[in-house]
Amino acid sequence: MAKSAKYRSIARLYDILDLPFEYARYRPLRPKIWIGLTGRILDAGVGTGRNMAYYPEGAEMVGIDLSAAMLRRAAARKQRTATEVELVEGDIIATSFPDNTFDAVVATFLFCVLAPELQSPALVELARVCKPGGEIRILEYAISGNPIRRFIMRLWAPWVRFAYGAAFDRKTERYLPTAGLRLIETRYLHGDIIKLLITRHA
Numbered sequence: 001m002a003k004s005a006k007y008r009s010i011a012r013l014y015d016i017l018d019l020p021f022e023y024a025r026y027r028p029l030r031p032k033i034w035i036g037l038t039g040r041i042l043d044a045g046v047g048t049g050r051n052m053a054y055y056p057e058g059a060e061m062v063g064i065d066l067s068a069a070m071l072r073r074a075a076a077r078k079q080r081t082a083t084e085v086e087l088v089e090g091d092i093i094a095t096s097f098p099d100n101t102f103d104a105v106v107a108t109f110l111f112c113v114l115a116p117e118l119q120s121p122a123l124v125e126l127a128r129v130c131k132p133g134g135e136i137r138i139l140e141y142a143i144s145g146n147p148i149r150r151f152i153m154r155l156w157a158p159w160v161r162f163a164y165g166a167a168f169d170r171k172t173e174r175y176l177p178t179a180g181l182r183l184i185e186t187r188y189l190h191g192d193i194i195k196l197l198i199t200r201h202a
C-alpha cells in the first residue's frame with residue numbers, strides 16, 4: 001500500500017495507537033532532539049505534529065508530510081502550540097523548497113517508514129534544502145543488542161510493518177555518503193533502540 005494511503009487509513013487512530021509509546025518512550029526524548037537548533041527549521045514527516053510542543057522558541061518552523069489526513073491533525077495541534085508553524089503537503093523525496101532553505105532539518109521516525117530504495121533520495125533532498133553547515137538530525141529505531149529485547153522487537157516487527165509501513169532496522173546511516181552527508185554523532189536516547197543521528201554536509 002502506498003504510504004499516503006497507509007497514513008490516510010491510520011491517521012484517525014495514529015495518536016491513540018501510539019499513545020503508550022508516546023508517553024513511555026518518546027515524550028522524554030523529544031525535547032532533546034531540538035536542543036541548539038535555531039532559525040528556519042524543517043520538521044520532515046511532521047505527522048500529527050507530536051514534536052510541536054518542543055520546537056525551539058523563536059524558530060521559524062515548517063512541517064511537511066505526504067499525508068493530508070496526518071496534516072489535518074497537525075493543523076489542529078498547531079492551534080495549541082506557541083511556535084508559529086507552516087504546514088505543507090508534499091513528498092520529502094521531491095519538495096518544492098529552493099536549495100538551502102533551512103538552517104536545520106529534523107526527521108523523527110520518518111526514515112523507518114521509508115523503504116530502502118527511498119533512503120538515499122530522501123537524504124539527498126534533505127541535504128539539498130538544508131544550508132551548508134546546518135544540521136540534519138534523524139531520529140530512528142535500531143535493533144537492540146540485547147537478545148531478549150531483540151526477540152521482542154522481532155515479535156513486534158510484523159505489526160509495525162502492517163500498521164505503519166515501518167521497520168526497526170533501516171540503517172539509515174549507511175546511505176549518508178550517497179547524499180554527501182557526514183555522521184557527526186550517534187546519540188542513543190532510549191536504551192540502544194532509539195538513536196539520534198546528527199549529520200552535516202560532508
Ligand SMILES: C[S@@+](CC[C@H](N)C(=O)[O-])C[C@H]1O[C@@H](n2cnc3c(N)ncnc32)[C@H](O)[C@@H]1O
Pocket residue numbers: 003004007044045046047048049050051064065066067070090091092093107108109110113114164
Ligand atoms: C511514523 S510517522 C512519524 C510522525 C512524526 N514525525 C512523529 O515523530 O510522530 C511517519 C510520517 O511520515 C510521513 N511520510 C511517509 N513517507 C513520506 C514522504 N515520502 N514524504 C513526506 N512524509 C512522509 C507519514 O505520512 C507519517 O506522517
